[in-house]
Structure formats: structure tokens, C-alpha cells
Amino acid sequence: MHTRSSFLLLSVLLSAASGFAQAPKYTINDLGxxxxxxxxxxxxxxxxxxxxxxxxxxxxxxxxxxxxxxxTDDLGTLxxxxxxxxxxxxxxxxxxxxxxxxxxxxxxxxxPAAKINPSADDLGTLxxxxxxxxxxxSGAGINDSGQVVGGSIASDGSSHGFRTAANxxxxxxxxxxxxxxxxxVAASTSGGRSINRAGVxxxxxxGGNIIFPTAFLDSGNSITEIPCIIVAPFxxxxxxxxxxxxxxxxxxxxxxxxxxxxxxxxxxxTDMAQCDCEPHGINNSSQVVGQGFTFGxxxxxxxxxxxxxxxxxxxxxxxxxxxxxATAINDHGQIVGMGTLNGARHGxxxxxxxxxxxxxxxxxxxxxxxxxxNLSNGHYRQTVTLTNNSGSDITALDxxxxxLAGATLTNLTGxxxxxxxxxxxxxxxxxxxxxxxxxVSLDFVKSGTITYTLRLLGGAGTP
Amino acid sequence: MKNLFFLSLILTxxxxxxxxxATITYDAMLNMNGLPTLASGHYTLDFQLxxxxxxxxxxxxxxxxFMISQTLIPSLTLIGSATGTLGSSVVLxxxxxxxxNQGFSHTAGSGTISxxxxxxxxxxxxxxxxxxxxxxLDNNLNSIVTNPASNGxxxxxxxxxxxxxxxVFAADQRFGSIDPAISRVVGTGAVPExxxxxxxxxxxxxxxxxxxxxxxxxxxxxxxxxxxx
Numbered sequence: 092m093h094t095r096s097s098f099l100l101l102s103v104l105l106s107a108a109s110g111f112a113q114a115p116k117y118t119i120n121d122l123g124x125x126x127x128x129x130x131x132x133x134x135x136x137x138x139x140x141x142x143x144x145x146x147x148x149x150x151x152x153x154x155x156x157x158x159x160x161x162x163t164d165d166l167g168t169l170x171x172x173x174x175x176x177x178x179x180x181x182x183x184x185x186x187x188x189x190x191x192x193x194x195x196x197x198x199x200x201x202x203p204a205a206k207i208n209p210s211a212d213d214l215g216t217l218x219x220x221x222x223x224x225x226x227x228x229s230g231a232g233i234n235d236s237g238q239v240v241g242g243s244i245a246s247d248g249s250s251h252g253f254r255t256a257a258n259x260x261x262x263x264x265x266x267x268x269x270x271x272x273x274x275x276v277a278a279s280t281s282g283g284r285s286i287n288r289a290g291v292x293x294x295x296x297x298g299g300n301i302i303f304p305t306a307f308l309d310s311g312n313s314i315t316e317i318p319c320i321i322v323a324p325f326x327x328x329x330x331x332x333x334x335x336x337x338x339x340x341x342x343x344x345x346x347x348x349x350x351x352x353x354x355x356x357x358x359x360x361t362d363m364a365q366c367d368c369e370p371h372g373i374n375n376s377s378q379v380v381g382q383g384f385t386f387g388x389x390x391x392x393x394x395x396x397x398x399x400x401x402x403x404x405x406x407x408x409x410x411x412x413x414x415x416x417a418t419a420i421n422d423h424g425q426i427v428g429m430g431t432l433n434g435a436r437h438g439x440x441x442x443x444x445x446x447x448x449x450x451x452x453x454x455x456x457x458x459x460x461x462x463x464x465n466l467s468n469g470h471y472r473q474t475v476t477l478t479n480n481s482g483s484d485i486t487a488l489d490x491x492x493x494x495l496a497g498a499t500l501t502n503l504t505g506x507x508x509x510x511x512x513x514x515x516x517x518x519x520x521x522x523x524x525x526x527x528x529x530x531v532s533l534d535f536v537k538s539g540t541i542t543y544t545l546r547l548l549g550g551a552g553t554p
Numbered sequence: 555m556k557n558l559f560f561l562s563l564i565l566t567x568x569x570x571x572x573x574x575x576a577t578i579t580y581d582a583m584l585n586m587n588g589l590p591t592l593a594s595g596h597y598t599l600d601f602q603l604x605x606x607x608x609x610x611x612x613x614x615x616x617x618x619x620f621m622i623s624q625t626l627i628p629s630l631t632l633i634g635s636a637t638g639t640l641g642s643s644v645v646l647x648x649x650x651x652x653x654x655n656q657g658f659s660h661t662a663g664s665g666t667i668s669x670x671x672x673x674x675x676x677x678x679x680x681x682x683x684x685x686x687x688x689x690x691l692d693n694n695l696n697s698i699v700t701n702p703a704s705n706g707x708x709x710x711x712x713x714x715x716x717x718x719x720x721x722v723f724a725a726d727q728r729f730g731s732i733d734p735a736i737s738r739v740v741g742t743g744a745v746p747e748x749x750x751x752x753x754x755x756x757x758x759x760x761x762x763x764x765x766x767x768x769x770x771x772x773x774x775x776x777x778x779x780x781x782x783x
Contacts, residue, residue, distance in 0.1 A: 461606045461685025461712050463705040466658065467695035471604070473682065474705050530702040540608030540650050542681060 115395060115443060117426070119406040119414070122438030123159040125151075130179045130419045131427045133487065133519040134504045137440060138176040138185055141165075150176035150187050150207070155505060159438065169197055170209045178232040178239075178285070181521050186214075186230030186239045195219075198230035200239050200258070214239060215260040217253055217267050218246035228253075228261070232285035232331060235521065240283030240292050252283035252294045254309070268292065268309055281307070285331030285338075288522070293332040295322050306340060306355075308332070319344035319360055320353075328369040330379060334522045335484070339363070339370040339379040339394075349385060352394065364399040368392055372419035372426075375486045375522045376551060380417035380426050389415035391428055402426070406441060414439055422487035422521055424551050447509040448489060448548035454481035455523075455547050462541065470501065471535045475545065477520075478528040485549040490531050491517040493546050497539035502532070509553040515546070517554050576716055579672040579739040581619075582688065582709055588730025589663040595693025597663035599628070601636075602656040602689070602707075603646035607681030610649045613713050615673045615686045617657070618643035623665035630657040640669075648684045658691075670739065671709075675716045683714040688734070690725070698729035708734045 122128060126148055128139040135156035143149035143165055151164040168174040171190020178186045183203040188196050191213070198214035199207050219226030227250075228243035237258035245251045245267065252268035253261050268281050281296040282304075290311055295304035306320040306329055320329050320340035329340030335356070342353040342362055351362035352370050354377060368383035376395075383392040386401035391414040393400045402414050414430035426441040456478040462471040479485050491507050492500060493515045503516035523529050535541060548554050589597060603615050620627060620640040627640050634655025638644040644657045661667075673686060687707030689697045697706030704710055704723040711720040724733040 459682050459712075459714075460705050460710065461683040462604045463602060463685055463687050463689075463707060463710075464604060464656070465696070465706065466598070466600060466656075466691060472705050474703065476703065532702060532705075540605075540681065 114398070114400060115393070115405060115424070117402075117406045117441040117443055119410055119412055120440040120442060121158060121432055122153070122427070122440055123161075124436065125159060125429070125438040127175075128418055128427045128429055128438040129175075129177055131421045131425055131440070132179045132183065133181045133421050133423065133521050134183070135421070135423070135425060135440075136179060136183055137427050137438070138179045138187075139438065140175040140187075145172070147173040148175055150174040150185065150189070152176065152179065152183065152185050152201075156440075156442075165206070166201060167206045168209075169199055169207060169213055171196075174199070174207065177230060177241075180233045180235045180237070181519065182235065184233055184237055186233040186241070188229035188241075196227045196229065198228040198239065198241050198243070198261075200230060200233065200237065200255075213260065214241075214255065217243040217251050217261060217263045220244050220246060220248035231283055234286045234288055234290065236288075236290075238286055238290060240286045240294065242282035250280040250282060252281040252292065252296075252309075254283055254286060254290070254292050254311075268294065268314075270296070280304075283309075284329075287332045287336065288334040289336070291332060291336060293329075293338055306338075308358075315358060317355055317358065317360075320355060328381075330370045330373040330381075333373050333375045333377065334524070335375060335377070337373065337377055339373050339377075341369065352379070352381075354379075363394055363397075366392065366399055368399075370394075371428075372417060374420045374424070375422050375484070376424075378420055378424065380420045380428070382416040389413075391415055391417035391426075391430070393417065393420075393426065402441065412439065414441075417441075423519075423553065443551070443553065445509045446552035448487065448552040448554050449550050450510070450546060451481065451485060451488075451549040452545070452547040454479065454485070454549075456480055457545060457547075462535070462537075465534075469536075471498070471537045471541070473533045473535065473541075475531045475533065476528060477523065477531065477547070479523045479525050482525060484525050485523045486521075487549060487551065488520045488523045488529075489517045489548040489554045490520065491515040491546045491548060491554060492533075492543040495541075495543040497541040498535035498537045500533060501536055502534040505554065507548075507554045510546075510548060517548070519554075523549075576675050577672055578675060578718070579670060580720060580736045581668065581670050581739055582734055582736045583666065583668040584690075584708065584732065584734040585666050586661070586690070586732060587664055587666075588732045589690075589698075589725075590728075590730060592663065592693050596660050597693070597698075598658055598691040598695060599661055599667070600656060600658040600687070600689040600691055600697075601644060601646065602658075603636075603648050603684065603686045604655075605648040605650040606684045607678035608650045609678065611647055612676045612678070613648050613674045613684045615646045615671055615711075616643055617646070617669055617671050619668070619670040620644075621668045622661065628659040628661055630659050632657050646686070663690075673711060673713065673718075675713055675718050677713055677715050677718070683712040683718075685713070686711040686720075690729075690732075692729070698725040698732075699723050700726040708732075709736060 126140045130138045137153045140148045150166040169189040170192040174189035176187040185201045199212040216226035230239045231241040253266045283294040292309040297304040304322040306317040308315045321343045332338040337356045342351045345351040349367035353362045370381040372380045379394040391402040411433040417428035424443040458476045460474040500516040504519040507515045635649045636655045688709040
């Protein structure tokens with residue numbers, strides 16, 4: 092179902108109502124030379140791949156809000172020569188693909204703060220086929236539970252999408268998404284692209300009389316074709332799926348040129364803006380980023396609040412940067428991608444100019460456990476239970492520990508800088524849907540009686 | 555006269571003792587046969603009471619009636635102010651100075667464990683609750699419970715009210731999802747309040763002296779020298 096006209100009318104009305112709505116502004120950060128930058132999690136950890144010491148591609152994961160460090164960020168391989176990283180979750184688990192010592196390509200899933208462990212992180216295969224060697228598998232996306240989606244050559248020789256159980260390798264008996272029963276001729280291949288908090292998979296299938304791969308949604312109980320969102324003819328023109336079940340793509344049914352980019356939710360396609368654009372990333376506020384040609388050759392774009400922006404106009408001019416492709420955006424509004432810095436190809440991270448997050452402590456019901464000592468390291472763990480009673484979803488939820496005494500928090504995301512009091516350690520938790528409960532585990536090194544006051548922050552902006 | 559004396563003694567002790575919250579008792583049972591065999595090392599049982607507010611001695615947990623099938627009752631390693639043995643009972647009293655006070659023990663990871671735990675319920679008026687937990691740890695001393703709602707305990711009791719109730723959590727799937735069962739026991743004896751231990755001991759001592767004096771005076775009246783007893 093298309094709702095282009097009504098949406099455009101709504102956009103016009105909203106624009107008129109907001110009058111002088113200000114364009115978002117960013118600071119730009121150099122991540123360093125990279126082969127590609129593919130993702131960023133809620134903590135500001137960036138993934139992608141770079142040329143390692145032997146010249147081969149190696150997957151990397153940065154420290155939070157830090158540039159690429161080729162010494163510490165190299166994730167290694169499954170024993171072969173190269174690897175790439177495609178997805179990262181809030182805890183820092185990374186999925187992607189890597190060569191194996193046998194010359195196959197397998198998917199992997201790392202631990203939260205670990206490099207690729209060949210003995211533990213290999214996702215295995217859906218069976219493989221002799222024509223393709225033993226197997227080809229790639230992990231494309233990972234959710235916060237550790238479920239991975241991707242594609243793998245099945246025993247029939249065709250590529251199938253898969254979705255693993257949390258923190259488990261591929262089980263061909265339960266994880267094969269199959270070749271999909273869409274008519275008039277069943278698809279011959281499928282591949283998972285991304286997976287959200289609820290385990291809904293967004294992917295693409297191809298086959299029969301379908302010329303180009305087309306998007307599908309797999310809720311686990313049913314699979315739905317999204318007919319107008321086509322991966323065609325070049326590139327990668329739809330995003331991952333966010334926790335509200337929304338994704339963005341190029342609407343190939345819009346019959347215009349340039350076409351419309353659209354938001355898709357529950358099978359409804361809502362055109363947003365006419366743009367020769369490829370959407371690549373979306374966050375839980377439905378801000379969309381990607382690569383566009385509307386503003387000039389290879390200019391990255393941002394769609395936010397009903398307006399399409401050339402990202403090159405949203406950070407200070409004269410920086411030497413041209414940002415050409417934005418690949419991902421997190422719930423704090425940080426954007427990563429590739430561009431050129433004084434003519435050299437570099438990765439970038441755009442940080443929204445400081446806007447303090449809202450204090451939403453009164454909107455959340457909080458309860459505290461006591462402490463339990465972990466005998467393996469002597470740390471103390473406390474679990475805080477948070478239930479959202481605000482009446483709406485809370486995005487980019489951050490828990491700050493004000494006036495912490497008697498301990499240091501080891502698993503902090505960062506310290507508050509834009510909200511008062513400053514310098515309080517905080518932990519980011521992503522989206523907390525209305526009416527739902529989440530748990531934050533605090534890990535302390537104790538030096539006395541632990542005391543603090545919890546302050547909850549949410550929405551766009553900086554803690 | 556005798557009854558009047560003991561009545562006044564009890565009343566005096568009652569007035570001096572801290573507010574006496576309810577004592578609650580549960581029986582716990584855990585079938586460990588679902589635990590996979592470890593390639594090396596062993597599983598560890600971990601009983602722990604950790605202070606939450608910096609006030610020492612305001613809650614006590616007594617673990618008793620410990621039984622384990624297929625093996626001998628293991629010996630405990632005690633940390634902090636924990637006392638006792640699993641063969642009789644283990645007393646855990648919250649103590650912020652000695653860190654978590656724990657008893658932990660090795661076990662083969664099979665058979666059935668059962669024990670009784672009784673606890674006082676003095677909720678902290680400031681700070682965080684005192685927490686009692688029973689955990690099984692893997693060969694790296696990490697809890698086998700990864701449920702994010704748990705602090706890592708198969709049984710977790712946060713003493714946050716006078717009617718605090720323990721929670722149970724299943725182990726991670728990798729550890730057979732073993733799941734403890736607990737049931738409340740009614741009509742059992744109370745756990746003495748930590749603050750009343752000295753008073754109870756004092757009362758018993760005074761009672762013993764008084765009783766000795768009374769026996770001596772009776773013997774004296776009967777013509778028997780007290781020193782000849």
C-alpha cells in the first residue's frame with residue numbers, strides 16, 4: 092500500500108508548522124584510512140574492514156567513539172587470510188565473514204570485546220555444496236540477543252538465508268529460511284540482511300521471473316514479500332530493520348525519476364522524498380542515511396524529520412572532507428561512512444552537535460537488586476530493572492550513576508558531558524518500547540559501601 | 555516469684571533487642587544431572603550474603619539440612635564472617651567490611667542437592683538491599699545463569715521488605731537449563747536476629763546464675779554446703 096500523497100501533505104503541514112526548523116549540525120571525526128566502514132553501535136564502536144599488514148582485508152572494531160587503531164582493532168580471521176565485518180550489536184559482538192584455513196568462507200560471531208576466535212566463533216554452514224567447495228557463509232546482521240542473520244550455500248547448491256539462535260552456530264534443521272514460496276515461481280535464493288530486537292529478519296530473495304532481488308520480512312511465523320523494494324540494478328538500496336519494524340528503501344513502484352525513497356512498516360510503503368539515493372542505514376528514530384546523487388556526484392544524505400539533507404552541508408565547511416557514502420546511524424544520531432579527506436579515502440564519524448538528552452527518570456519504574464560477588468574476578472554485580480511506563484517508546488536510553496561512591500563502574504559506555512551533573516558514568520541500552528522491561532547489569536570494582544543516584548536519559552542528543 | 559523473674563527477663567530482652575522482623579524459611583532442591591561434564595575442573599557451589607547499605611549485621615541467613623546425593627557432603631571454604639559447615643548449618647551475616655561473606659564448595663556436578671535456608675527480613679532504610687544468593691559456578695568460577703534479570707544466582711533473595719521472597723532462575727541452555735525448586739516452610743523455628751545474639755547469650759547467663767543461686771539457697775536451707783556440690 093502506498094501513502095505518498097497523504098505523507099507529502101503531512102510533511103508540508105509539519106514543515107509549515109515548524110516554520111524555522113533548524114537543520115541538524117555535526118562535528119566530523121576522521122576514523123582513518125579504511126576499506127569500508129559498515130556499522131556503528133549505540134556505544135559508538137565502529138566496524139568495517141581495512142588493509143592489514145599483509146595487505147589483506149581484515150575486519151575491525153574500534154573502541155567507543157575512537158578512530159581506527161590498526162594494532163588493537165584488528166579482529167583477525169577464522170584462520171584464513173582475510174575477513175570483513177558487517178554487523179555489530181550493543182554489547183560489541185561483531186558478525187561478518189572470513190576465510191578459513193581450508194579456503195572456504197564462513198560467517199563468524201565474536202564475543203563482545205574479543206577478536207575472532209576460530210575455535211568458538213565459526214557459524215558453520217547450512218550444509219554447503221561440492222560445486223562451491225565446502226561452503227560459503229556470511230553473517231550480515233546481529234541483534235542484541237546475539238542472533239545472527241546472513242546467507243549460506245545449502246546442500247542444494249543455492250544460497251539460503253539463515254537466522255541463528257542466540258549465541259549459537261547455524262543449525263541447518265532450524266535456522267534455514269529457505270528459498271521462499273513466493274509466486275508465480277518460487278524464489279531460488281534468499282539471504283538475510285538484518286535482524287531487529289524482536290528477531291524479525293529483513294532480507295532479499297531472487298528467482299523465477301523476478302529479475303532483481305526483492306525484499307522480504309520473516310517474523311519467524313510468516314514471511315512477507317515487499318514487492319516494490321528491489322535491490323536493483325546496482326548497489327544496496329535498502330536499510331536494515333529497526334526495533335519498530337521499520338526499514339527504508341528505494342520505491343521502485345513510484346514510476347518517477349528520480350524515484351522516491353520510502354519507509355516501510357507492516358507492509359505499508361510510505362514515500363518520503365524524491366531522490367536518486369540508496370538508503371543504507373536507519374535508527375530507531377527513523378532517521379535514514381545513505382548515498383545519493385541528487386546533491387552532486389556521490390554525496391551522502393540524511394533524511395530526518397521530513398527533510399532530506401546533503402550531509403556535506405551539516406558540518407563546518409573548509410574541513411577538507413567530502414562525505415560520499417553514509418552506511419549507518421545509531422540511536423544517538425552518530426553517522427558513519429566513507430568519504431575523502433583532502434582527496435584521500437577515509438572513514439568518518441559524524442557526531443551531532445551537543446544537544447543534551449532529556450531526563451526521563453520519572454517515566455520509568457526502577458527496582459534494584461542487591462550485590463553479588465563474582466568469584467572469577469572479585470567484581471560485584473547489581474541488576475537494575477527498568478520498565479517503561481511513559482506511554483511511548485524511549486530511544487537511546489542511557490542510565491547515568493550520579494555521585495557514585497564506594498566503587499568504580501567497569502562496564503560504562505562513557506561519562507556524561509552534556510547533562511548535569513557531568514562526568515557521571517553511564518550505560519547505553521538502546522530502545523525500550525512502551526510497556527516493556529529491560530535489565531541493566533552493573534559491574535563494580537568495590538572499595539567501600541556502594542552508593543549512587545540513578546538518572547535516566549533518553550532520546551536524541553548526548554548524555 | 556520464679557515466673558515473675560523470667561517474665562521480666564524476657565520483657566527486658568525484648569525491649570533491648572532491635573525490631574524483630576519476620577524470619578522466613580524455604581526448602582530448596584536442585585537436580586544437577588542436566589549439567590554437562592566439564593572437560594576439566596569442576597563445578598562450584600556458592601552461597602553468598604552480600605551487604606547492601608554498609609550496616610553490618612542487620613540480616614542473617616542460615617543454611618541447614620544440606621544433602622547431596624551420589625557423593626559426600628563437601629567441605630566449605632568460608633569467606634568473611636561466614637561460619638559453620640554444610641554437615642550442620644552455615645550462618646551468613648551481612649558484613650560490609652569483610653566483603654561478601656560466602657561459603658563455597660566443590661561438587662561433581664551431578665545428583666540432587668537440597669537444603670533449607672532461613673533468613674531475617676530487616677530491609678535497609680537507605681542504600682540497596684542485602685542479597686542472598688545460591689549459585690553454581692563453572693570451572694572458571696563464572697555463574698551458569700546468564701538470564702539478564704538475575705545477578706547470577708539460581709536462587710536470589712533481595713531483602714527489600716519484611717516479606718521478601720526469593721526468586722529462582724534457570725541456568726543457561728549450555729548448562730542444561732537446570733532449574734531449582736523452592737517451597738516455603740511454615741512453622742519452623744526463628745533465626746535469631748543478629749543484634750540479639752549477645753542479649754540472648756546474656757539472658758541465658760543471667761538465668762543460669764540466678765538458677766544456681768536458687769539451687770544453692772535451697773541446698774543451704776536443706777543443710778548442704780554450697781561448696782560441697
